[in-house]
Amino acid sequence: MEIMESGRELSRGNEEKIYVSVRLRPLNNNEISSNDVSDCESINHDTIVYKNACLLASERSMDLTAYTFDRVFGSDCSTREVYERGARDVALSVVHGMNCYLLLYAKFWYFFAVATIFAYGQTSSGKTYTMTGITNYAIADIYEYIQTHPERDFVLKFSAMEIYNESVRDLLSADSTPLRLLDDPERGTIVEKLTEEILTDRNHATQLLSVCEAQRQIGETSLNEMSSRSHQIIRLTIESSSHESLGRENASTLEAAVNFVDLAGSERASQSLSAGRRLKEGCHINRSLLTLGTVIRKLCKERNGHIPYRDSKLTRILQPSLGGNARTAIICTMSPAHSHVEQSRNTLIFASCAKEVTTTAQVNVVMSDKPLIKHLQKELARLESELRSSQFNFRPSNYPAILRERDSQIEKLEKEIKDLILQRDIAQAQVKELLQMLGEDASSMAQVGLGNYPHLRVQISPDAEIQEDETPISPDPQFFDVDIKAYSHGYSRSSSEDRFVKVPYLMRIF
Numbered sequence: 001m002e003i004m005e006s007g008r009e010l011s012r013g014n015e016e017k018i019y020v021s022v023r024l025r026p027l028n029n030n031e032i033s034s035n036d037v038s039d040c041e042s043i044n045h046d047t048i049v050y051k052n053a054c055l056l057a058s059e060r061s062m063d064l065t066a067y068t069f070d071r072v073f074g075s076d077c078s079t080r081e082v083y084e085r086g087a088r089d090v091a092l093s094v095v096h097g098m099n100c101y102l103l104l105y106a107k108f109w110y111f112f113a114v115a116t117i118f119a120y121g122q123t124s125s126g127k128t129y130t131m132t133g134i135t136n137y138a139i140a141d142i143y144e145y146i147q148t149h150p151e152r153d154f155v156l157k158f159s160a161m162e163i164y165n166e167s168v169r170d171l172l173s174a175d176s177t178p179l180r181l182l183d184d185p186e187r188g189t190i191v192e193k194l195t196e197e198i199l200t201d202r203n204h205a206t207q208l209l210s211v212c213e214a215q216r217q218i219g220e221t222s223l224n225e226m227s228s229r230s231h232q233i234i235r236l237t238i239e240s241s242s243h244e245s246l247g248r249e250n251a252s253t254l255e256a257a258v259n260f261v262d263l264a265g266s267e268r269a270s271q272s273l274s275a276g277r278r279l280k281e282g283c284h285i286n287r288s289l290l291t292l293g294t295v296i297r298k299l300c301k302e303r304n305g306h307i308p309y310r311d312s313k314l315t316r317i318l319q320p321s322l323g324g325n326a327r328t329a330i331i332c333t334m335s336p337a338h339s340h341v342e343q344s345r346n347t348l349i350f351a352s353c354a355k356e357v358t359t360t361a362q363v364n365v366v367m368s369d370k371p372l373i374k375h376l377q378k379e380l381a382r383l384e385s386e387l388r389s390s391q392f393n394f395r396p397s398n399y400p401a402i403l404r405e406r407d408s409q410i411e412k413l414e415k416e417i418k419d420l421i422l423q424r425d426i427a428q429a430q431v432k433e434l435l436q437m438l439g440e441d442a443s444s445m446a447q448v449g450l451g452n453y454p455h456l457r458v459q460i461s462p463d464a465e466i467q468e469d470e471t472p473i474s475p476d477p478q479f480f481d482v483d484i485k486a487y488s489h490g491y492s493r494s495s496s497e498d499r500f501v502k503v504p505y506l507m508r509i510f
Contacts, residue, residue, distance in 0.1 A: 020355040021086035026075035038336040079133035094256030116321035121333035122343040123265030124224040164230035
């Protein structure tokens with residue numbers, strides 16, 4: 001582990017490329033009925049080759065006629081195979097790391113890992129069909145993982161959003177009010193007030209997926225009867241903690257997020273025959289996909305330059321997945337039809353750039369009070385329960401007793417004050433009597449203070465203390481004239497000799 005200056009501790013990340021696969025769908029009914037032909041085919045499970053016989057002269061002059069990727073799925077491959085070969089490792093990487101980190105410090109720590117899978121391609125190329133299957137397979141595998149690890153507690157949360165015409169909307173809420181994007185120093189961009197449902201079981205997740213499908217913006221075009229008009233992002237958050245860790249000094253929590261992103265398809269207005277509302281939707285879709293392509297190209301070439309993540313809501317949300325520390329898989333879907341050769345080639349160019357993008361896959365370990373707060377909240381609830389059940393309750397019926405007790409205390413204090421005043425009067429009378437015995441004029445008693453008695457004759461007793469470095473005095477009783485004006489801290493300078501004597505009795509009186 002390496003400790004960063006920001007106070008965050010990170011697991012040592014491994015640089016890796018974005019995993020890019022391409023799925024080639026078969027010709028659909030419309031393409032077959034229009035006598036369209038297939039222009040490309042897959043070879044050796046990792047290469048797509050264009051058939052030269054099907055290319056125009058201008059197309060044969062292009063340099064690239066073959067494209068190689070991490071995996072290529074032909075038209076005969078099932079969605080299950082696409083998931084197993086192209087997405088499963090990325091989807092489960094966040095939960096596989098839950099038991100791989102040891103805590104070295106007596107703190108509460110917070111682990112956070114991210115994985116993202118998204119489908120990219122032109123309209124009607126099979127993105128939604130592919131992502132629906134991958135999402136269901138991934139959720140099933142995550143629940144299977146949970147069942148095989150009973151030593152840990154798991155909480156799964158489900159959230160979903162769509163980006164429609166550059167507005168972020170909550171797919172689990174009937175309210176279509178656009179949501180704001182906020183920047184979080186630990187998690188990157190987050191969506192404010194996005195609904196999070198705690199899953200009870202796998203069936204609950206299936207029901208929420210159906211809700212998202214019903215809420216998502218769908219429209220008909222000439223190319224696709226069920227064309228997705230928005231980018232959909234489904235997020236599955238997994239919180240895990242050990243049964244024994246809660247309340248201990250070395251408690252830890254790992255929170256993993258898996259994003260399933262179904263992008264809207266790029267389209268050409270001349271092919272989709274869009275107009276009015278559909279044309280506006282297509283413009284927003286193409287603009288955000290253009291920004292995504294720009295980000296991918298810049299990440300592929302120069303990571304140190306400016307990356308325009310904030311130019312669209314889509315790239316801003318996907319920033320950690322594209323250039324951050326998430327594990328990412330991209331599945332590019334394409335049609336082999338000759339009528340879509342230009343769009344398909346653009347998809348392959350995008351995929352070729354994406355496979356060169358490097359991410360640093362790592363688990364973020366953040367020092368956090370989150371587990372401790374949960375423990376303290378439980379303890380607070382327990383104490384409040386005990387307080388409510390205790391015999392002494394602060395109810396309105398107890399107020400008279402409390403007031404009577406307060407009045408009794410006030411009466412007691414008033415009596416003590418009267419006693420102190422009486423003692424003061426007695427002390428003043430004794431002082432007056434003493435001064436009369438010393439021969440002073442009684443009329444001078446109007447003021448009590450040393451300044452009224454500038455000269456007193458003081459008899460030195462044998463036990464009088466002598467200040468350090470002073471000449472000892474005779475133990476025999478004798479009198480000295482004492483200047484009371486020079487009196488300080490129980491000592492006075494004698495007017496007859498240059499020495500100090502202590503007058504403890506006067507000090508006690510005055």
